[in-house]
Amino acid sequence: MSAPAVNIYDVIVIGTGPVGQTVAGAAIAAGLGVAAVERELVGGECGYWACIPSKAMLRPVVALADARRVAGARQAVTGAADAAAVLGRRDLYVNNWDDDGPAKALRSTGVELVRGHGRLDGLRRVTVEKPDGESVTLTARRAVAICTGSRPALPELAGLDEVRSWTNREATGSRTVPGRLAIVGGGGVGVEMATAWSGLGADVTLLAQADGLLPRMEPFAGEIVGRALADAGVDVRIGATVTALHRAGGTGPVTLILENGAEVEADEVLFATGREPNTFDIGLQTVGLVAGSWLDVDDTCMVRALEDGWLYALGDVNHHALLTHQGKYQARIAGAAIAARAAGEPLDTAAWGAHAVTADYLAVPQVLFCDPPAAAVGLTADQAERAGHRIRVVDIDPGQNVIGARLYADNYTGRARMVVDEDSGYLLGATFVGPGVEELIHSATMAVAGQVPVARLWHAVPCFPSISEVWLRLLEAYHGQHHA
Amino acid sequence: MSAPAVNIYDVIVIGTGPVGQTVAGAAIAAGLGVAAVERELVGGECGYWACIPSKAMLRPVVALADARRVAGARQAVTGAADAAAVLGRRDLYVNNWDDDGPAKALRSTGVELVRGHGRLDGLRRVTVEKPDGESVTLTARRAVAICTGSRPALPELAGLDEVRSWTNREATGSRTVPGRLAIVGGGGVGVEMATAWSGLGADVTLLAQADGLLPRMEPFAGEIVGRALADAGVDVRIGATVTALHRAGGTGPVTLILENGAEVEADEVLFATGREPNTFDIGLQTVGLVAGSWLDVDDTCMVRALEDGWLYALGDVNHHALLTHQGKYQARIAGAAIAARAAGEPLDTAAWGAHAVTADYLAVPQVLFCDPPAAAVGLTADQAERAGHRIRVVDIDPGQNVIGARLYADNYTGRARMVVDEDSGYLLGATFVGPGVEELIHSATMAVAGQVPVARLWHAVPCFPSISEVWLRLLEAYHGQHHA
Numbered sequence: 028m029s030a031p032a033v034n035i036y037d038v039i040v041i042g043t044g045p046v047g048q049t050v051a052g053a054a055i056a057a058g059l060g061v062a063a064v065e066r067e068l069v070g071g072e073c074g075y076w077a078c079i080p081s082k083a084m085l086r087p088v089v090a091l092a093d094a095r096r097v098a099g100a101r102q103a104v105t106g107a108a109d110a111a112a113v114l115g116r117r118d119l120y121v122n123n124w125d126d127d128g129p130a131k132a133l134r135s136t137g138v139e140l141v142r143g144h145g146r147l148d149g150l151r152r153v154t155v156e157k158p159d160g161e162s163v164t165l166t167a168r169r170a171v172a173i174c175t176g177s178r179p180a181l182p183e184l185a186g187l188d189e190v191r192s193w194t195n196r197e198a199t200g201s202r203t204v205p206g207r208l209a210i211v212g213g214g215g216v217g218v219e220m221a222t223a224w225s226g227l228g229a230d231v232t233l234l235a236q237a238d239g240l241l242p243r244m245e246p247f248a249g250e251i252v253g254r255a256l257a258d259a260g261v262d263v264r265i266g267a268t269v270t271a272l273h274r275a276g277g278t279g280p281v282t283l284i285l286e287n288g289a290e291v292e293a294d295e296v297l298f299a300t301g302r303e304p305n306t307f308d309i310g311l312q313t314v315g316l317v318a319g320s321w322l323d324v325d326d327t328c329m330v331r332a333l334e335d336g337w338l339y340a341l342g343d344v345n346h347h348a349l350l351t352h353q354g355k356y357q358a359r360i361a362g363a364a365i366a367a368r369a370a371g372e373p374l375d376t377a378a379w380g381a382h383a384v385t386a387d388y389l390a391v392p393q394v395l396f397c398d399p400p401a402a403a404v405g406l407t408a409d410q411a412e413r414a415g416h417r418i419r420v421v422d423i424d425p426g427q428n429v430i431g432a433r434l435y436a437d438n439y440t441g442r443a444r445m446v447v448d449e450d451s452g453y454l455l456g457a458t459f460v461g462p463g464v465e466e467l468i469h470s471a472t473m474a475v476a477g478q479v480p481v482a483r484l485w486h487a488v489p490c491f492p493s494i495s496e497v498w499l500r501l502l503e504a505y506h507g508q509h510h511a
Numbered sequence: 512m513s514a515p516a517v518n519i520y521d522v523i524v525i526g527t528g529p530v531g532q533t534v535a536g537a538a539i540a541a542g543l544g545v546a547a548v549e550r551e552l553v554g555g556e557c558g559y560w561a562c563i564p565s566k567a568m569l570r571p572v573v574a575l576a577d578a579r580r581v582a583g584a585r586q587a588v589t590g591a592a593d594a595a596a597v598l599g600r601r602d603l604y605v606n607n608w609d610d611d612g613p614a615k616a617l618r619s620t621g622v623e624l625v626r627g628h629g630r631l632d633g634l635r636r637v638t639v640e641k642p643d644g645e646s647v648t649l650t651a652r653r654a655v656a657i658c659t660g661s662r663p664a665l666p667e668l669a670g671l672d673e674v675r676s677w678t679n680r681e682a683t684g685s686r687t688v689p690g691r692l693a694i695v696g697g698g699g700v701g702v703e704m705a706t707a708w709s710g711l712g713a714d715v716t717l718l719a720q721a722d723g724l725l726p727r728m729e730p731f732a733g734e735i736v737g738r739a740l741a742d743a744g745v746d747v748r749i750g751a752t753v754t755a756l757h758r759a760g761g762t763g764p765v766t767l768i769l770e771n772g773a774e775v776e777a778d779e780v781l782f783a784t785g786r787e788p789n790t791f792d793i794g795l796q797t798v799g800l801v802a803g804s805w806l807d808v809d810d811t812c813m814v815r816a817l818e819d820g821w822l823y824a825l826g827d828v829n830h831h832a833l834l835t836h837q838g839k840y841q842a843r844i845a846g847a848a849i850a851a852r853a854a855g856e857p858l859d860t861a862a863w864g865a866h867a868v869t870a871d872y873l874a875v876p877q878v879l880f881c882d883p884p885a886a887a888v889g890l891t892a893d894q895a896e897r898a899g900h901r902i903r904v905v906d907i908d909p910g911q912n913v914i915g916a917r918l919y920a921d922n923y924t925g926r927a928r929m930v931v932d933e934d935s936g937y938l939l940g941a942t943f944v945g946p947g948v949e950e951l952i953h954s955a956t957m958a959v960a961g962q963v964p965v966a967r968l969w970h971a972v973p974c975f976p977s978i979s980e981v982w983l984r985l986l987e988a989y990h991g992q993h994h995a
Contacts, residue, residue: 045975056991073975082918082976087583094578094588099571099597103590104578113583120918352975355983359969379970386970394974402974434566434604466947469954469971469979476971479961485843486863486870487953487960490878490886491529491557491836492566495953499839507540 036062038365039153039167040174041145041309043133044071046342046354047174051138053362054170059369061138062165064145064155068126069133072176072195073351075121080199081219083120085396087113088226092259092398093462096436110204110227117199124200141165146310151337154310170337170365173322173330174358175309177302177343182269190274190281193297198224205229205295209283211269212299213240215395218252220297222397225261232291234267234283241401244393245408245458247422247442248401252460255399255440272296304344314338321346326376326383327364328357339365347387360384379476389455390476394465399441402468405456405475411446416455419447423500425461431492436462443497445471447505452480463494470495481505520546522849523637523651524658525629525793527617528555530826530838531658535622537846538654543853545622546649548629548639552610553617556660556679557835559605564683565703567604569880571597572710576882577946580920594688594711601683608684625649630794635821638794654821654849657806657814658842659793661786661827666753674758674765677781682708689713689779693767695753696783697724699879702736704781706881709745716775718751718767725885728877729892729942731906731926732885736944739883739924756780788828798822805830810860810867811848812841823849831871844868863960873939874960878949883925886952889940889959892930900939903931907984909945915976920946927981929955931989936964947978954979965989 037059040047047063048070054061068075087108094100122128134140143157151167179194181187193201198220204227210217213235225231233256236242240249240256240263257263268286275282283291307319316322316332322340323331324347330338339361342354364382367374374382392404408420425432426439433439441461448455457471474484484502489495521543524531531547532554538545552559571592578584606612618624627641635651663678665671677685682704688711694701697719709715717740720726724733724747741747752770759766767775791803800806800816806824807815808831814822823845826838848866851858858866876888892904909916910923917923925945932939941955958968968986973979 078976079914079918082915086918087578087581090578090581090584091587094571094574094584097571097574098600098603099592099594100574100578102593102596103575104587105589106587108583109586110583112586116582116921119582350975352972352980355975356970356972379967381966381969386972390970390972392972392974394977430563431566434563434570437600463950465950465974465977466979467950467953469951469973469977469982470957472971472973473954473957473963473968474961477958477961477963477967479957479963482865483863483961484957485865486840486874487957488836488840488870488874488876489953489956490876490949491834491839492562493878493949493953495950496836498953 034163035166035168036060036139037167037169037369038172039064039165040172041153042071042174042176043069043140044073044174044176044342045351046176046358047071047172048133049355049358050172050174050341050362051133052136053359054365055137057362057366057369059169059366062141063133063138064141064143064153066144068124069129069140070126074129075124076196076199078351080117080121081223082396083117084113084199084223084227085219087116088223089396089398089400092226093436096438096462098437107228108226113227114202146308147171147313148310149313167337169369170339172339172341172361173306173309173344174341175305175344177349178305179298180301180303181298182300184269185271186273189277190272190296193295195299198297205293207232207280207293209234209281209291209293209296210299211296212301213242213249213265214299214301215241215393216299218256218397219395220299221256221261225256225259226398230260232262232264232293234269234285234291235263235265236268237266239265241395244401244403245444247444248403248458248460251440251442252397252399252401259398302343302349304346306344326385327374328361328384329364336368347384348391350391350393353387353391356386357384386476390472392468392472394468396465399460399462400465401460402464403456403458404468404472405454406446407456407458408444408446411448411455417449418455419449419505421445421447421501421504423497423504425494425497428500429494429496431496432461432494434492435494443501445501447481452482453478454481454484459497467494467497470498518647519650519652520544520623521651521653521853522656523649524548524656525637526555526658526660527553527624528557528658528660528826529835530660530842531555531656532617533839533842534656534658534825534846535617536620537843538849539621541846541850541853543653543850546625547617547622548625548627548637550628552608553613553624554610558613559608560680560683562835564601564605565707566880567601568597568683568707568711569703571600572707573880573882573884577920580922580946582921591712592710597711598686628792630792631655631797632794633797651821653853654823656823656825656845657790657793657828658825658838659789659828661833662789663782664785664787665782666784668753668756670756673761674756674780677779679783682781689777691716691764691777693718693765693775693777693780694783695780696785697726697733697749698783698785699725699877700783702740702881703879704783705740705745709740709743710882714744716746716748716777718753718769718775719747719749720752721750723749725879728885728887729928731928732887732942732944735924735926736881736883736885743882786827786833788830790828810869811858812845812868813848820852831868832875834875834877837871837875840870841868870960874956876952876956878952880949883944883946884949885944886948887940887942888952888956889938890930891940891942892928895930895932895939901933902939903933903989905929905931905985905988907981907988909978909981912984913978913980915980916945916978918976919978927985929985931965936966937962938965938968943981951978951981954982
């Protein structure tokens, strides 16, 4: 352990979200001394203003939707979700935005928690501007890991400041249900928040670009989710671009003016229009990097631009995949690399090695906890083709062909696709949309990351009658057969 | 195609449950002529009196239980499952025990459906006793596949005939909810039926042997499910052996007398005390086999005792695993083997080859759709040790360590275990118990059947915050670490 008195540590971590905590933990486990800098709450965006509160709000909505889809259960569901109870549940899971517990837990692992705004200050140095205005400079013997995440990227739009629009923070933190909520952006955040707030009683209008909902997934994902949202009463508008907005009298309703001249009135408006890296004010320029840039990293998540290998960028800031689990994965891999380098041990940066974030390129999974959920891993058909793979694409309709899906939900609506590399025989990607697929996707992640040949998948028997028999149908379709 | 006029077919299948239909389909796909014999309903035990009706009844009960476990959803669930609607749902999924549709579908694939009781009648011959009393003899050029499944094995017990006890057939077919239901047997059927009927309002007493509930799974599975059943109001008694029973006045309540002298009174009693093969009256003796025996088969599911390789036994009758999905798997493999042999092509009976039921020995999965569900694949720790593996066993508590589990259900109660072969680095087995694990188990099946090394599992990133992060905790525990 380093001596805190002189502020020298083996590893300095900036940002204590799940990614920062993971790399800190890996370094501690390797016997390294670690300081972690946090300017807001220990636990980060994910813990207080993104994944955790959104899923805490979504789960009651989806659980009720799932019950309503089943005859015999439907009759026992007599109302909508109790909004106050749902928001109370959300408050509980974010610990009322109090990080005493997580801070204590982090410290108990041996990490020196330094509260304040951390900025790089030249080679291996981080200066922290503390809440009391004092500054302290920390020095890293081995590594500095930037884990500062991302923040909403807002469009240049006349009237945006005036309307006090919501970002993910207000959308996951509001203590009341808006009567009318307009959501700008049809990606994951937009779709999840449409599900949540619509389920809690808001009249939701969802405005998406021309590429539709969930544009990073297979096209059918956004189509199915869009139809389900519309059926649930959401006003889904594809190809709707906001050109201006204003709030009547400063406190009245918001009016959005669309490119086609239409107007949308709402009580609140959420902008879910993408993210930008939290790298604007972290001293990047002191080490020759560009403030506000995404940070290009190698397979160990070391920043390529710096030559002597001390700066790492993990999670959203490296732009590999803006997903908490992928950032944590990077942190596990980078943590092992930092430890190996500190110990003078050789690295294993071969594909799927202990020190290479191979899954970042080949097997990134994502679940959107909307209703119905949409989940995917690896490459879409389009991505695989553009990457030059010779592929075979197989689609099936679980509502028609998977009895386990129909038993799960009467009138099951969903779709499944797998993308197979015809040269290697490996699964390149899979997408599942429909009730109950949230946990099913990990079987595809196992197959993609495990590079299990399609011929072997035939021996991975899905239980009857579970939704997992979607695999059986996909494989049968691949082989041109159909069985019972 | 063979000419039906002379009753000669390439393949004769006895029994048209999912297993029989699957092997018939595989043979048809290979261009072979197929006759299928059915003495009851096309679709078999599974479709009318087991998996399908039981899951149709269980899903509403579990969907409501899941909703009740989530604050905000709980408040909207104001009653129990609507028993009449649940039983109506069940009727729908079993098509009111009418097999016209399935029979038509089977015929449409090119299979000659022969209704009646089929019995082997010497080498490659099957005589069918038709409903009208006539008999017809069919001859197989290539293969006869016995897919007759199993039936309840009832204990020798004084008074058993008199009480008109239930088996799985009445338990999944009853049109009314008994006031009090006693269930004898703590295996999968007993536990699932306790969940279903208790959820529909019956007072259930579940009597299990001293080895507890779900004795084929890891011990914690039965313990957790037993506590949950007790919490739901089921009177769970472990180590309760029934020694006699009688029904008062022939139409009154049933009284069970237990070994310890206690008595249990109920309106109906279900015996879920195991299965025996449906091989008592299928002419086994005409080919030198023993009537009523399980049929020992090789890796292609060919009956070993017969030398010239024409008789196959698929599904429950071969006693590998009494599970529909495993029988269907055997039927896919055996169907491919029958086709290859018919075409004079070489077989691939190496481990995991196209013509070897390797998963039967190494990767049998099972989900019990009780509340909470219990799911497992491969070997338990005990089985692995007895098989001579040098193993490492890792357990985690998702309710403590997996935020995705807690978001899925407040106060999540469950447990997860993985069993790793320390010599091969492969996963030998996994067991998940707790809400929402029904589809999660297939990820373990992928890992076990795919023989994905534990080191590679580290790259199969589970989505945050899903229950699948149970994998992350298992792997961290395996590696002696804990991360965010």
